[in-house]
Amino acid sequence: MILAFALLTIAQAPEPVPTDEEIVVIAQKLNGLAIYVGRDAKGRYHCDLSESSGNARLDAQLCKTSATCVKKGATEQTEVKACIDKRKSTLLADFRRQWAERRP
Numbered sequence: 001m002i003l004a005f006a007l008l009t010i011a012q013a014p015e016p017v018p019t020d021e022e023i024v025v026i027a028q029k030l031n032g033l034a035i036y037v038g039r040d041a042k043g044r045y046h047c048d049l050s051e052s053s054g055n056a057r058l059d060a061q062l063c064k065t066s067a068t069c070v071k072k073g074a075t076e077q078t079e080v081k082a083c084i085d086k087r088k089s090t091l092l093a094d095f096r097r098q099w100a101e102r103r104p
Contacts, residue, residue, distance in 0.1 A: 029053050030053055030062065033049050033051060033053065033062070035047060035050075035062065035084070037063075037067050045067040047062075047063030049063065057095070061094065062084070062091060065083075
């Protein structure tokens with residue numbers, strides 16, 4: 001009975017909001033990612049990451065941002081990187097806000 005209660009308590013514990021240190025680690029991890037944006041035969045944009053940031057939602061936002069940069073005309077690697085870098089602080093702020101909203 002006590003074990004069942006302990007498991008129930010653990011299962012209901014909310015995920016903590018990431019600390020500033022964790023956000024810094026995630027931001028550093030984003031700096032090390034390679035992002036590949038391409039188009040298929042139908043003209044749809046696709047994105048792949050060299051590795052995950054550790055959060056699927058953040059990965060999806062990063063891919064969406066990258067594809068948007070390319071759609072807006074960034075073709076060279078430096079142009080795409082500069083475009084993404086402009087949005088990185090917003091991506092991390094959105095990540096923190098969404099994480100906080102998931103808490104009960």
